[in-house]
Amino acid sequence: MKEKLEQLKNEARDALGGANTAPALESLRIKYLGKKGEITAILKQMGSLSAEERPIVGQLANKIREDIECAISEKATELETAALLERLVSEAIDVTIPGKLCSVGRRHPTNIVLDEVKDIFIGMGFEIAEGPEVELSVYDFDKLNIPTTHPAREWTDTFYITEDESVHLRCQTSPVQVRVMEKQRPPIRIISPGRVYRKDEVDASHSPMFHQIEGLVIDKGVTMGDLKGTLNLVVSKLYGENTKTRFRPHHFPFTEPSCEVDVQCVVCGGNGCRTCKQSGWLELLGAGVVHPKVLAGCGIDPDEYSGFAFGIGLDRMTMLRFGIDDLRLLFENDLRFLTQF
């Protein structure tokens, strides 16, 4: 029995030497030390030994069990260390390699100016309203008192969506006025920025898609004076305290009286230059006192309420703000241009 135990010890030592993985090691542990393992099998036969031999063999068996346990745990540590080393080598990160440069985006100049304008109006108690870009002609034309003969209704000017001319890409943000007045009772104070579409050829000052900011104020006793005061404040905040404005009479079907507002040329200070075509002034927006017909059409009594409206050309406003002389730069997305802001 002693020989058997010694033999087992040698056999186990050789087998452990060849075990190179954790599962292999585990199956050796079960094979030698497990409940149904080889040492247990030998110990079970102890009954056949004499009383003198039994403790000697028992001691030897325990010693061999301990030796094998010890060898297994040593081997396990060895395997773990080897695995860790291998991972450290294969997953090594060279922290000295320079990182990939990720370029941070920035706001488009049009959005910079839009945010400035929004801040100014929100500061005066205005809210931001939104309307659809695919608009009903009823909202973009009829309810704005635009006659059926108006050139803006021509297929050559407007992007119609339906054959019957009832739906088109809005050619101004003014229909948002109607949508707001139909839903909301006065007092109303909103601006509504957004895209508008016209069949224009692209050149330095035209694009088939551009941006407007609509404005609408309706309350009791609102006058042209309020319109002037509001717009002058916006211009002075955007372009500086001493920037002069000029209100020229004009015609829009949805306002009466109507005007166009010019600012003193920011390039030459009003002396006359190429940008302002020697006039000293640059056109910025259309405005006026909301036509009684438009109010009545939206269910607002024109005898009780009055208001003013305006439509700012946001792209033009941006060009004046930064001294940009070609509208196309705002739409071409050339990073050499955009990264300057």
Ligand code: DAH
């Ligand atoms: N919608 C006009 C345009 O695109 C601009 C405009 C003029 C808007 C007068 C208004 C306004 O609200 O009252 O030319």
